[in-house]
Amino acid sequence: MKIAIHHNNWPSSFSTYWIQYCVENGIDYKIVDCFSTDIVSDLHDCNALMWHHSHDTFMDAIAAKKILFAIEHSGKIVFPSFNTDWHFDDKVAQKYLLEAVNASVVPSSIFYDKKKALEWANTTTFPKVFKLKGGSGSKNVQLVGSKSKAETLINKAFGGGFSQFNRANHFNYYLLRYKKTKQVSHIVKAFGGLIVKSKYGKMQHNEKGYVYFQEFIENDGFDLRIIIVGDKGFGLKRLVRENDFRASGSGNIIYDVTQIDENCVKMAFEINKKIKSQSIAFDFVIDKVTNVPYIVEISYAYAADAYKACEGYWTDDLKFHPGSFNPQGWMVEDIIKQIKISG
Ligand SMILES: Nc1ncnc2c1ncn2[C@@H]1O[C@H](COP(=O)(O)OP(=O)(O)O)[C@@H](O)[C@H]1O
Ligand SMILES: [Mg+2]
Structure with missing residues (x-):
């Protein structure tokens, strides 16, 4: 029995711990490069593939699910599996899934049509929570306090769309990280992002053609x-x-x-x-x-x-x-x- 692991160099990657666990417990493993064109044949001597792919890395975002699900079809075990992964970094997919399994999911509205979205904005109550389908650390999540703000977002969603890389959000996110940890790398990232768009931001197309709002759940913070x-x-x-x-x-x-x-x-x-x-x-x-x-x-x-x-x-x-x-x-x-x- 052998497990293939795609290793990431970034901090806090699952793969660092998977490898450590295999070493400590005498589990046979091999490191593979999932971006190799020969990845399918590279796995010939393995029973499973484990890959902690990230929504924040452009290569991972465009390739990982296709590769993992193809391998799963061959009968090998993969992490993350189809059931684990198909809805990853897609809050709209998660809405459908959580509703389908009768989970206590926040009530929400999705529109693929501008006219319908504007009609809805005209009759609904505020505040609502606007989200892009992807993103983490609250970067693509905002409160919508009024009809006019909702209309601005709807027009943008069916116009030029939203960059996945928002300079202000990026700056605030890393500034907060710096204040918490005092790690200089965070301040470098905060200011660096004001000058140079991230690789991901440059490669990723704008998000458009849909608009997604959740009910705002008033909570204790x-x-x-x-x-x-x-x-x-x-x-x-x-x-x-x-x-x-x-x-x-x-x-x-x-x-x-x-x-x-x-x-x-x-x-x-x-x-x-x-x-x-x-x-x-x-x-x-x-x-x-x-x-x-x-x-x-x-x-x-x-x-x-x-x-x-x-x-x-x-x-x-x-x-x-x-x-x-x-x-x-x-x-x-x-x-x-x-x-x-x-x-
Ligand atoms: N519908 C909502 N009502 C109230 N607060 C919300 C709602 N959705 C998100 N939040 C708050 O915003 C934060 C970010 O939202 P989330 O959907 O988890 O996005 P992210 O992927 O960026 O973590 C959550 O941690 C929560 O505190
Ligand atoms: Mg979250």
Whole structure:
């Protein structure tokens, strides 16, 4: 049995931990380059392929899903699998999926037609939350307080469209990262982005031809991120930025497990029984009046290092196991289990 791993050099990549786990546990693996034109034949001696592909890297964004799903057709086990990955970095796809499995998803409206979108804006109430289908760290998420703001966004969505790379958002995001960590690399990225568009920004076409709004769920200033890997789960709480409604990317993280609503953990396990994802992060916001948790986003991938400070994990019987744990090791173990089952 041999596992192929595509390794990324960026910090917090799952692949660093997968390799470490294989080395420490004597699991046979080989490093492959998924961008090689011979990737399919390169896997001839492997039972599985693992690739932590990113929405932020242009090459990954255009190639990864095609390669992984093609390999899955050959009968090999892949991470992320089709069920785990097809909706990744696509909040509109996630809307359909979460509605289809009857999950508690935030109510939303999607339009592929400008006239219908403008009619809707004329009759609906505000505020709403506007989102591009892709993006992370709240970069492509904004509050829409009025009909006129919604109309401006709709006109843009069916006109020139939105650049995936927004200079102001990029600057604010890295400035906040710098303030939190004092790492000079963040300040370099913040100012660098004002001068040079990221490689991704240059390559990616503008987002247009659709417009997506979610209901604004009034909450107490945080979201809960619950991650399920196989039959285990863990999570954290993220506070919103100052004078803002957005938690993702704020860096204000609370690891205290008593602050995590177990109801969300239970929901995450239950919903994933239907979605059948190998790894899935649910972002919940909780309505401050009704206390109902609503999912605003799902994602198979995340920065591995951010979860090292979690106080423990739950098994799917909702028993909490305090202490450190290794979710990327669980991923490798799950792949081995799947290889054995597939015979
Ligand atoms: N419908 C909503 N109602 C209230 N707050 C929301 C809503 N959607 C998102 N948020 C807030 O905005 C943040 C970013 O939204 P999210 O959809 O998770 O985007 P990203 O992919 O950038 O993380 C969330 O962490 C949450 O705090
Ligand atoms: Mg999010």
